[in-house]
Amino acid sequence: MPGLPEGFIHTQDVLHERLSGPRVRELELRHGNEELLHGLDILGLAGPFSRVTPWELEDERGVRRINASGYAAMPFGEMPPAITDFMHEFLTHNRAMGLPQQSTSPWRAALEANLVRLLARELPSHADSQVFFCSSGTEAIEGALKFAKAWRRGAKYAVSFGSGYHGKTLGSLSLTPNPEYQDIFRPLVPGAVTSPYGDLEAFKRLLRRLGPDSVYAVVVEPIQGEGGVNIPPAGFLSGLGEVCRRHGIPVIADEIQTGLGRTGHWFESAAQGLDPDIVTLAKPLGAGLTAVGATIVRAPIYKKMLGGLSSKRHSNTFGGGALAMAVGLKSLEYLLEHDLPARSLELGEIGLTRLRALHRRFPQLLEDVRGQGLLMAMQFRPMVGIPLPSMLREIVFEATAILALRELHLGGVMANLSLSSKRTVRLTPALDMPADVFGTLLDRVEAFAQTHPNARDLLLKTPPQVTARLAAFAATSPKKRTPSDG
Numbered sequence: 136m137p138g139l140p141e142g143f144i145h146t147q148d149v150l151h152e153r154l155s156g157p158r159v160r161e162l163e164l165r166h167g168n169e170e171l172l173h174g175l176d177i178l179g180l181a182g183p184f185s186r187v188t189p190w191e192l193e194d195e196r197g198v199r200r201i202n203a204s205g206y207a208a209m210p211f212g213e214m215p216p217a218i219t220d221f222m223h224e225f226l227t228h229n230r231a232m233g234l235p236q237q238s239t240s241p242w243r244a245a246l247e248a249n250l251v252r253l254l255a256r257e258l259p260s261h262a263d264s265q266v267f268f269c270s271s272g273t274e275a276i277e278g279a280l281k282f283a284k285a286w287r288r289g290a291k292y293a294v295s296f297g298s299g300y301h302g303k304t305l306g307s308l309s310l311t312p313n314p315e316y317q318d319i320f321r322p323l324v325p326g327a328v329t330s331p332y333g334d335l336e337a338f339k340r341l342l343r344r345l346g347p348d349s350v351y352a353v354v355v356e357p358i359q360g361e362g363g364v365n366i367p368p369a370g371f372l373s374g375l376g377e378v379c380r381r382h383g384i385p386v387i388a389d390e391i392q393t394g395l396g397r398t399g400h401w402f403e404s405a406a407q408g409l410d411p412d413i414v415t416l417a418k419p420l421g422a423g424l425t426a427v428g429a430t431i432v433r434a435p436i437y438k439k440m441l442g443g444l445s446s447k448r449h450s451n452t453f454g455g456g457a458l459a460m461a462v463g464l465k466s467l468e469y470l471l472e473h474d475l476p477a478r479s480l481e482l483g484e485i486g487l488t489r490l491r492a493l494h495r496r497f498p499q500l501l502e503d504v505r506g507q508g509l510l511m512a513m514q515f516r517p518m519v520g521i522p523l524p525s526m527l528r529e530i531v532f533e534a535t536a537i538l539a540l541r542e543l544h545l546g547g548v549m550a551n552l553s554l555s556s557k558r559t560v561r562l563t564p565a566l567d568m569p570a571d572v573f574g575t576l577l578d579r580v581e582a583f584a585q586t587h588p589n590a591r592d593l594l595l596k597t598p599p600q601v602t603a604r605l606a607a608f609a610a611t612s613p614k615k616r617t618p619s620d621g
């Protein structure tokens with residue numbers, strides 16, 4: 136084709152898998168997030184991986200693994216036929232505008248209405264709530280913070296909770312109290328304050344200290360996901376809601392990870408007795424195929440920021456796009472038709488029972504297991520048991536989870552790290568994973584525990600050259616990397 140730069144890679148080459156695994160890794164190391172991919176490459180986790188079934192992926196050698204990763208954003212697995220069949224239909228028949236920024240859209244209208252109906256079914260006070268769409272979780276949080284700030288004009292503080300995770304753009308990052316992600320960006324957005332998660336009395340004390348009128352938002356995950364699957368004590372969320380309602384402080388329930396069935400409920404906050412003013416959703420809405428984020432807001436709060444001529448005060452280009460909305464709509468339909476929140480709760484109970492049994496059998500490997508629905512966590516003991524200085528301890532903690540991830544991977548299970556909990560590996564399988572595949576997944580986790588009964592086995596079973604390369608990786612500053620070829 137004329138005018139193409141030399142080496143231009145054609146869609147057909149990618150689609151028909153003419154780009155080899157080593158070539159993909161080479162290109163990514165050269166032009167992508169080199170350091171991250173280099174680390175994954177050392178561990179043998181860099182892929183590329185291809186879909187075999189919605190629940191299984193294979194590497195370039197044809198080794199199959201069950202996918203329990205995807206950071207809770209793959210509710211129906213990889214390329215789920217129910218959604219892809221509908222996408223074909225959409226691409227063939229849709230005539231609605233692609234990006235209806237300046238007009239109404241049937242797809243957006245339907246998804247707005249359905250989301251509000253679903254929420255209001257659990258929380259009737261949301262019957263006339265309004266929705267703002269975007270393209271990621273962090274952007275949904277940014278929107279939520281702006282709605283709250285406009286509502287409580289002049290108030291200085293936003294409160295979030297220890298080990299919480301709300302994203303990595305500046306506003307959400309300011310409320311994600313993790314020095315690893317925050318430190319080099321200081322000063323962050325002013326007024327972000329942290330309270331211990333699950334401790335209502337501490338929150339009340341903080342509020343007294345700040346002065347309730349000076350707080351414009353409280354942001355809370357009903358179960359912390361990236362924090363390592365932390366379930367708050369009963370009464371924490373409902374109590375938090377009560378205190379905030381008394382003082383007129385908007386509560387933002389960050390349901391980006393928990394919402395739409397992952398924890399066994401449509402909205403985990405509602406299940407725990409919280410009636411939040413703003414709800415953020417993202418991950419599962421896009422079914423792993425598009426990016427959809429949503430901020431659902433009580434009508435008066437929505438109108439305060441986006442009223443009259445100020446209705447352009449918050450906007451984006453892609454939020455509400457037809458394809459994203461259509462996929463979001465189909466995802467909701469599929470969740471409803473198969474009652475997947477209930478299924479998630481049911482499978483999750485089976486999973487947690489088995490993980491608890493492993494915890495009892497292998498206490499030197501597993502320090503704790505936690506979960507609700509298909510959001511499950513294994514917290515490992517440190518693989519080096521002796522007391523260490525704090526810097527080294529952090530590295531050992533992180534390496535423990537990383538090596539566990541590698542060993543699970545070798546055993547046929549793809550799992551997730553936890554961004555704000557260093558020794559915790561999470562399993563977040565598809566909500567519609569067939570029972571026999573789910574059973575095999577748990578069998579493989581059990582086999583992994585049997586072959587690594589003590590956390591130090593994670594280190595002992597890792598080939599020395601992998602450990603050496605990882606140590607060198609941790610110690611060196613960025614430089615151009617050479618990928619391994621497998």
Ligand SMILES: Cc1ncc(COP(=O)(O)O)c(C=O)c1O
Nearest residue numbers: 271272273300301302360391392
């Ligand atoms: C609770 C929660 N909030 C916000 C986010 C950020 O979402 P995203 O990665 O789409 O920006 C995440 C992502 O893991 C999350 O778990």
